[in-house]
Amino acid sequence: MFALRHPTRGLWLVDTGVAKELRDHPSDVGFGxxxxxxxxxxKLTVRNALGPWLTQQGVPLADVLLTHLHIDHISGVPDVPRSTPIYAGPNETKARSAQNLVLSGSIDGLLEGQTPLSQWQFAADTDGKFSGILDVFGHATVFAVHVPDHTAGSTVYVVRTPQGAVLLTGDTCHTRWGWENGVEPGDYTDDRPANALQLSKLKELVARHPRMIVRLGHQL
Incomplete structure (x- = not known):
């Protein structure tokens, strides 16, 4: 989970951490x-569940931006205040696979009670490098970029910060070793060759902007 504090748009999250309910009563959110x-x-050790963390911030949560719908990235959703907009990439809820068949009950349980997911309406990338791109706020501070196929709707985010541009890769690349060696995630990826292609495009993006900071899906 990453927190974005925008000077006029408030507190936003990219992915969601872990909910207190999942930590304490996993069956209540569909985890059989x-x-x-x-x-x-x-074996899960939770240092700070999302709900208590949000309370500590002292400001309301504006929106949640998902990289994808795998359960380790939406496990904090039960702690997201109801009516908070949650955004995901195109066709992310429609994918069909054996993995989704097994996990669909848990995904539904985590999302239960929330407003329906909002789908990013990507525009064509004028440079022709990515499947789609969107200027989230309209003034070039946060970009959503469509990068299938770790999942169909996998989305990365490029954020302009006081420290410089930051790339949040989600699980298009989830480890430092994978990034440095150009190796995509393994068995939980929908289409490994396509995911590898998207990873190579992200590496090319960073090569063009060498001061860009890269934050990976499962490692800093």
Missing amino acids: WLVARAAHLD
Whole structure:
């Protein structure tokens, strides 16, 4: 999870951390014993669940920007205040796979009670390098970029900060080793060759902007 503090748009999240309810009562959000075991919830150590963290911020949460709908990136959604807009990439909720069949109940449980997901309406990339791009606020501070196919709607975010531009890769690349060696994630990727192509495009983007900071899906 990454927090974006915009000077006029407030507090935004990219992905969601972990909800207190998932930590304390996983079955209440659709995590049956099989999914809980596969996710190794018994080994999960939560330093700060999303709900208490949001309370500590002292400001309302404006919106949530998802990189994709894998459960490790939406596990904090039960702590997101109801009616908060949540955005995801195109066709992210429509993908069909054996993995989605097994996890759909848990995904539905995590999203239950929230407003329907809003789908990014990407424009064509005028440079022809990515599948789609969107200036989120309209003044070039946050860009959403469509990068299938870790999942169909996988989205990365480029954020302009006082420290410079930051690329939030989601799980298009989730480890430092994968980034440095151009290796895409493994078995949980919908289309590994397509994911590898998107990763190469992101690396080319950073090569063109060498001062850009890269934040990976599972490692800083």
